[in-house]
Amino acid sequence: MFFDNIASLFSNDIAIDLGTANTLVYRKGVGIVIDEPSVVAISVDGKRIIAIGEDAKDMLGKNPEEVRIIKPLKDGVIADFQVTELMLRNLILRAQKKRLLIKPRVLVCVPSGITEVEKRAVRDSAIHAGAREVYLVPEPIAAAIGADLPIHKPQGNLIMDIGGGTTEIAIISLSHIVVHTSIRVGGDKMDEAIVSYLRKRNNIFVGIQTAEKVKMKIGSAYPLEKELRSEIRGRDIITGYPITVEVTSEEIREALSENVTAMIDAVKHLFEKTAPELAADIAERGLILTGGGAQLKGLDKKIQDTVDLPVHVMPEPLTCVLKGCGQVLDNLEDYREVLLKKIES
Ligand SMILES: Nc1ncnc2c1ncn2[C@@H]1O[C@H](COP(=O)(O)OP(=O)(O)OP(=O)(O)O)[C@@H](O)[C@H]1O
Ligand SMILES: [Mg+2]
Incomplete structure (x- = not known):
């Protein structure tokens, strides 16, 4: 706990709404820093990202054979782990103003019916993408907090x-x-x-x-x-x-x-x-x-x-879940109960 408090001063903790259609990222104390479609354009060998987000979505249906356009999430869960990880790594790096010595804590919202295997997949992707610790919050709870409902x-x-x-x-x-x-x-x-x-x-x-x-x-x-x-x-x-x-x-x-x-x-x-x-x-x-x-x-x-x-x-329905995630990240102690399980890296 003591280490966490000190570490959070030297890292950029972030919250992610990893959605099937859109991925949004919130940086602690700052607000929404990324809001992009969950689409990745990748080289055929799967190693090189050509575009992410809006730019990749614009290529859908118009891409040459050498470029694959992938929506790594389907039906609310990760369908392509490798590409999700590439996308997360890119977003986590972009979300941090400058790379600090200590890796960020990352809070991710997930569907409430998520299985243990799927939880592990999200956690592993975020860890491989550079997270120090990963917290998971069920999407309806994040939405309710974002909508200012008195969930307590x-x-x-x-x-x-x-x-x-x-x-x-x-x-x-x-x-x-x-x-x-x-x-x-x-x-x-x-x-x-x-x-x-x-x-x-x-x-x-x-x-x-x-x-x-x-x-x-x-x-x-x-x-x-x-x-x-x-x-x-x-x-x-x-x-x-x-x-x-x-x-x-x-x-x-x-x-x-x-x-x-x-x-x-x-x-x-x-x-x-x-x-x-x-x-x-x-x-x-x-x-x-x-x-x-x-x-x-x-x-x-x-x-x-x-x-x-x-x-x-809600007036801004597209950002409500991320707003809730941000609130949880900013006040982790008050919201311990809503976290699915604290997963140590
Ligand atoms: N004006 C609109 N009318 C109807 N549908 C809309 C409108 N604006 C956005 N959408 C739809 O909302 C969906 C995206 O919503 P949102 O970003 O909340 O999903 P997500 O969080 O990425 O997905 P999920 O939570 O299922 O993983 C898209 O299917 C989009 O077409
Ligand atoms: Mg969503």
């Missing part, structure tokens, strides 16, 4: 984090997750649903990036006051030529409906597992939405209508 109190706090790979729903009371459910449906599955819908209905093949842009621009879960339209470019399935078609927000809503239903069913499923006292707390306070997927137009209304609960989207 004996009352139910309901949080739903919709990321790229997973949707996690949890009730937190007395600093612990009391009930939890997680589905591997998030923004990525929505993008895939749009690609497949357009292929079947409009005979047009569009890339996943295009689908994501359409989702953000005109995607919705609930009828809009003024329905929207957007032009999209892709390849005609029959002729193979590039074409442009117009799509409407009604069509995109239909494409997304199955995924939206899966998310709402997950909320219902959580309630089936919830004790009546907690349910009463929740009925009063409602559901807090975080994560990029929470920005889907009308999702709050759709959930509110279906499960009959007040629903609030």
Whole structure:
């Protein structure tokens, strides 16, 4: 403990939200220092990083054979350990203003359903990437802290984090997750649903990036006051030529409906597992939405209508988890209870 206190004066401790879609890094006492897509462009032999983050994402679908574009996380967990480690090493180095003698302590947020094997993988990647010690925090707890919910109190706090790979729903009371459910449906599955819908209905093949842009621009879960339209470019399935078609927000809503239903069913499923006292707390306070997927137009209304609960989207849903991680890192002693397990390097 004494060593830790002294060491923290000479190192740049950092917190990382290692997400399927975006990786964000917080440096103690400074704030968010990195916010990039979790995408890596790498040489074919897997040894050399060509680009990371936004630059690598821009290459998706346009890369020559000599360059591989990898999203090292899938469904909220590490799918490619080597590339994750390369990415983490690069981010940890970048996050430190200057390299200090003592390696940083690194706090990483992880999905709450993470297995022991996956925990070890995250820990090993961070250690190999230059961490002195690694702390893990479950993502819904980090989201709740970032949303300023009173997680230490004996009352139910309901949080739903919709990321790229997973949707996690949890009730937190007395600093612990009391009930939890997680589905591997998030923004990525929505993008895939749009690609497949357009292929079947409009005979047009569009890339996943295009689908994501359409989702953000005109995607919705609930009828809009003024329905929207957007032009999209892709390849005609029959002729193979590039074409442009117009799509409407009604069509995109239909494409997304199955995924939206899966998310709402997950909320219902959580309630089936919830004790009546907690349910009463929740009925009063409602559901807090975080994560990029929470920005889907009308999702709050759709959930509110279906499960009959007040629903609030956090003002900056994409950074909420990292904000919570940063708060834990800045006040480790106060938040000991939320750490999954202290892992010594
Ligand atoms: N306006 C928007 N409408 C709909 N979806 C959006 C919008 N903005 C961002 N998204 C989606 O949010 C997702 C990214 O959210 P976030 O950064 O919270 O995920 P993540 O933390 O990387 O993933 P996970 O927590 O599952 O590992 C992407 O799928 C993105 O397309
Ligand atoms: Mg996330």
